[in-house]
Amino acid sequence: MKEENVHENFLMQEQKPNKMRLWWLKTILMLGIVALSVVILFTLGKYVTGEETRQLTIKELLHTVNYPLIALLFGVILLYIFTESGKYSWMFKVYTGKFRFRTAVKTMFLGKYYDGITPLSTGGQPFQIFYLHKKDIPKGVASAIPIMKYIVSIIFLSLLAVVLLALTPRFVPKTTVNTTVLILSWISLVINISVPATLAVFSIFPKFGKCIVVKVVRLLARLRIVKHRVGVTKKFVREVTEYSTVFRQFARMLVKFIPLIFLCILESLLFVTIPFFIVIAVANVPPSFPLLMQIACLTIVSRYAALLIPTPGNAGALEAASSIVFATVAGIESVIGWTILTWRFFTYYVYILSGIGINIFEIIRSAVRTHRAMKK
Numbered sequence: 001m002k003e004e005n006v007h008e009n010f011l012m013q014e015q016k017p018n019k020m021r022l023w024w025l026k027t028i029l030m031l032g033i034v035a036l037s038v039v040i041l042f043t044l045g046k047y048v049t050g051e052e053t054r055q056l057t058i059k060e061l062l063h064t065v066n067y068p069l070i071a072l073l074f075g076v077i078l079l080y081i082f083t084e085s086g087k088y089s090w091m092f093k094v095y096t097g098k099f100r101f102r103t104a105v106k107t108m109f110l111g112k113y114y115d116g117i118t119p120l121s122t123g124g125q126p127f128q129i130f131y132l133h134k135k136d137i138p139k140g141v142a143s144a145i146p147i148m149k150y151i152v153s154i155i156f157l158s159l160l161a162v163v164l165l166a167l168t169p170r171f172v173p174k175t176t177v178n179t180t181v182l183i184l185s186w187i188s189l190v191i192n193i194s195v196p197a198t199l200a201v202f203s204i205f206p207k208f209g210k211c212i213v214v215k216v217v218r219l220l221a222r223l224r225i226v227k228h229r230v231g232v233t234k235k236f237v238r239e240v241t242e243y244s245t246v247f248r249q250f251a252r253m254l255v256k257f258i259p260l261i262f263l264c265i266l267e268s269l270l271f272v273t274i275p276f277f278i279v280i281a282v283a284n285v286p287p288s289f290p291l292l293m294q295i296a297c298l299t300i301v302s303r304y305a306a307l308l309i310p311t312p313g314n315a316g317a318l319e320a321a322s323s324i325v326f327a328t329v330a331g332i333e334s335v336i337g338w339t340i341l342t343w344r345f346f347t348y349y350v351y352i353l354s355g356i357g358i359n360i361f362e363i364i365r366s367a368v369r370t371h372r373a374m375k376k
Contacts, residue, residue, distance in 0.1 A: 027356055030117050033315045034349060038341060055337050061282070064335065069281035076277050077346050080270045084108045087149050087263045094256050095141040107131060111146065113355025116313035116348060125150060147246045151196060152257070156264045157271070158193045161300045164272065165189060168297040171290060173328045178301075181325055185304040192307065202240050203247035209240050271347075272296040275326075278342045283332040291329070298325045313348055 056064060088104035107128050115124035125146040132142035168182055202209030213236045221229040250257060276295040280287045302321040309317035322340045326332065332339050 027359075030312060030315075030352060030356075033312060034352065037316045037319045037344070056334050061335065061338055064282075064284055066281050066284045069277070069284075073274075073277045073281045076270065076274060080267065080274065081105075081108070083263050083267045083270060084112075087153070087260055087267070088145060090259050090263065091145045091148060092137075094253070094260075095145065096137060103132075103135065107146075109351060109354055109358075112351035113358075116315075116352050116355070118312055143242060144246050144249065147243055148250060148257075148260075151199065151243070151247060151250065152260055152264050153267065154192070155196050156261070157268045158189065158196065160268045160272065161189050161304060164297045164300040165304075167293065168301060171293040171297050172301075172325075175328070177324055178328065181301055181305045181321065184308060185301045188304040188307045192304070199243045199247055203244040203251075206241070206244050209244065210237050213237055213240055272299045274347065275299050275339075275343050278339055278346075279329065279332055282339050282342055283335045285329075285331040294329060295326075298322075298329070301325050313352070315348070318348075319344060 085101065085105045085108045088107050089099045089101045092098060092100040092104060110131060111124035111128045113124075114127040118124075128146040129143050132145065133139060135142075137145075165182065165185055172178055198209075202212075214233055217226055217229055217233045217236060220226040221232075226232050273292065273296060275298070276287075276292050279285055279291070279295055285291065302318060302325050303314075305321045305325075306314040306318035311317050319340060322343070323336060326336055326340060329336075
């Protein structure tokens with residue numbers, strides 16, 4: 001099937017009245033959350049930096065930013081997008097023999113979009129699997145690629161997070177608020193690390209993993225949290241089996257996935273350094289290694305603290321956490337709202353807006369084609 005028809009087929013299902021209404025409701029709700037997040041940025045930013053600190057207007061900001069560094073920032077953002085897409089492209093090469101970079105870019109963008117509109121970022125992988133199923137990619141490979149990317153990415157991001165959280169007391173000024181947020185970040189990190197750790201245990205001991213799933217679902221059914229015990233058990237056993245299979249594939253094909261490991265490491269480093277480039281460009285703060293480490297630590301602290309609040313894409317939660325912890329960075333008091341807004345735009349809002357734009361375009365194009373077909 002041609003690539004341009006994949007979205008059309010998916011959106012033809014979405015055009016059913018109930019699904020269309022639900023999509024529009026989700027879209028409006030998501031835009032409302034984004035708007036609320038922006039309000040939080042500037043109101044909370046003013047509160048944590050002090051009433052005497054006024055946030056610059058956009059006209060004043062345009063006279064403050066360092067435009068050569070803005071160009072460098074755009075280069076870093078493009079490298080981040082290329083690295084994210086490159087992970088999928090390399091896995092396509094391993095599994096199908098072709099890089100399929102265009103498909104990799106679409107897979108990445110759509111995964112980011114559906115992650116961003118679902119709590120706990122749970123929607124990206126299912127849609128990516130659906131999207132790849134509709135292409136000339138074998139079913140098992142289409143399922144393995146998003147799962148493989150998730151497993152490898154979370155492992156290396158978690159390892160980097162451990163290092164940066166351990167270094168936070170050294171590079172970040174110690175305050176009561178920062179200490180509290182840091183403790184919450186450690187708790188969140190432990191919870192998130194338990195995911196790949198559990199998958200590893202289940203991959204080594206698959207029978208034990210299935211037994212645990214059955215017992216947990218049975219307990220939830222007795223507590224009346226789960227209604228359809230048999231169906232839920234089958235679903236989770238199937239998911240555990242899929243993740244375990246992919247985990248074992250990664251272990252067996254480790255040499256082939258060395259470029260994937262490199263890309264995951266690079267992507268994790270770019271993720272924690274993007275705010276640094278934003279700070280030196282938007283706030284025009286002189287760059288230094290201590291500043292780089294401080295901002296990298298704050299990026300991880302705010303991210304994991306926000307993960308404890310399961311809003312779609314951590315909208316609102318990450319803005320609030322970032323406004324609090326980034327207030328410790330000297331020299332950005334008057335642009336803290338703009339700094340975090342720029343960061344969130346390039347790492348979150350842009351994917352939401354792109355996803356909404358793609359879906360609206362495909363809906364309109366599909367409606368036009370249907371109308372023309374009816375005329376014929």
